[in-house]
Amino acid sequence: MKQGSDLQTLVGYRVQQANLLMETDARAALGDFDLSPAKMTALILIRDNPGCDQTALGRALSINRSSAMKLVNILADKGLVERRPGRDLRTNALALLPEGARQLETMLAAVRQSDARMTQRLSADELATLHGLLVRLGPASAAPDDDS
Amino acid sequence: MKQGSDLQTLVGYRVQQANLLMETDARAALGDFDLSPAKMTALILIRDNPGCDQTALGRALSINRSSAMKLVNILADKGLVERRPGRDLRTNALALLPEGARQLETMLAAVRQSDARMTQRLSADELATLHGLLVRLGPASAAPDDDS
DNA sequence: TATTGTTATACTCTATAACTATA
DNA sequence: TATAGTTATAGAGTATAACAATA
Numbered sequence: 444m445k446q447g448s449d450l451q452t453l454v455g456y457r458v459q460q461a462n463l464l465m466e467t468d469a470r471a472a473l474g475d476f477d478l479s480p481a482k483m484t485a486l487i488l489i490r491d492n493p494g495c496d497q498t499a500l501g502r503a504l505s506i507n508r509s510s511a512m513k514l515v516n517i518l519a520d521k522g523l524v525e526r527r528p529g530r531d532l533r534t535n536a537l538a539l540l541p542e543g544a545r546q547l548e549t550m551l552a553a554v555r556q557s558d559a560r561m562t563q564r565l566s567a568d569e570l571a572t573l574h575g576l577l578v579r580l581g582p583a584s585a586a587p588d589d590d591s
Numbered sequence: 592m593k594q595g596s597d598l599q600t601l602v603g604y605r606v607q608q609a610n611l612l613m614e615t616d617a618r619a620a621l622g623d624f625d626l627s628p629a630k631m632t633a634l635i636l637i638r639d640n641p642g643c644d645q646t647a648l649g650r651a652l653s654i655n656r657s658s659a660m661k662l663v664n665i666l667a668d669k670g671l672v673e674r675r676p677g678r679d680l681r682t683n684a685l686a687l688l689p690e691g692a693r694q695l696e697t698m699l700a701a702v703r704q705s706d707a708r709m710t711q712r713l714s715a716d717e718l719a720t721l722h723g724l725l726v727r728l729g730p731a732s733a734a735p736d737d738d739s
Numbered sequence: 740t741a742t743t744g745t746t747a748t749a750c751t752c753t754a755t756a757a758c759t760a761t762a
Numbered sequence: 763t764a765t766a767g768t769t770a771t772a773g774a775g776t777a778t779a780a781c782a783a784t785a
Binding site: 444456466469480502503551555560564569572574583 | 595598601603605609610616632638643647650710712718720722724725728
Binding site: 496497498508509511512529531532533534535 | 765766767768769
């Protein structure tokens with residue numbers, strides 16, 4: 444199956460292919476946990492931002508409130524995460540439970556191994572270069588950190 | 592929302608974030624056409640591989656026969672693509688219709704513009720480097736082109 | 740036996756819209 | 763008025779399992 448120059452020259456296509464490759468392997472590495480890479484990301488975010496609310500979690504994951512709700516339901520049903528009273532009577536404060544912390548460590552080990560395997564043909568310098576280039580993708584004025 | 596080092600150090604996470612950025616913009620650029628970037632990719636593949644069958648198309652898109660079927664249905668319903676008799680009585684030969692070729696050209700212009708905008712902070716050399724690095728992602732022996 | 744297309748069905752992920760409670 | 767959570771509903775995209783026709 445030929446992939447003409449139209450696809451090859453689109454950076455977006457290249458990135459998509461790379462993402463498919465990486466995500467498929469990470470998903471397989473998480474096979475035992477019945478959790479997708481995105482759900483593992485959610486656990487990491489909750490662990491590193493204890494007490495955050497669902498809307499903030501959704502924003503960090505680029506999904507909306509309603510989708511974040513479903514996600515938290517799944518993690519809570521599995522006993523990995525808990526909703527606690529928040530700063531408001533409106534907001535929840537999300538917390539990673541001990542069982543969630545345990546499972547997350549094991550998942551992270553598996554995903555790190557997958558990540559290392561999929562990047563093993565690149566040197567540390569090359570990985571740093573890749574990182575630096577990926578971070579610079581985006582429209583002209585991507586407001587690196589506008590705290591005005 | 593803090594993103595601790597666990598996420599930052601995973602290449603897969605970086606690539607996923609980059610893909611989200613690129614795909615979102617490409618999707619917006621295609622807004623007038625009611626076609627996703629993936630469907631545009633399918634049109635390109637059919638154009639560049641006239642007479643290919645649905646299974647081959649699916650393989651190139653990393654989806655299975657059944658999903659490829661649905662995809663071709665949508666493209667055919669829009670009058671962009673046609674199923675013609677194939678080399679077998681089992682297989683279809685997919686063909687891009689004139690209307691599909693016309694629309695594809697316009698879509699490509701829009702997506703190329705999006706791609707250029709999202710990569711404008713990288714020089715031509717840097718884009719070549721990025722391309723070279725992304726292509727080398729994958730497991731050790733990714734069988735570049737095993738025609739044995 | 741193996742393969743292609745097809746169909747029915749279901750699952751995952753996400754979104755929109757509307758509602759409630761709170762601010 | 764605005765925001766957080768919630769619920770119901772819907773859509774896109776994908777997969778599995780089965781079947782018929784053909785190879």
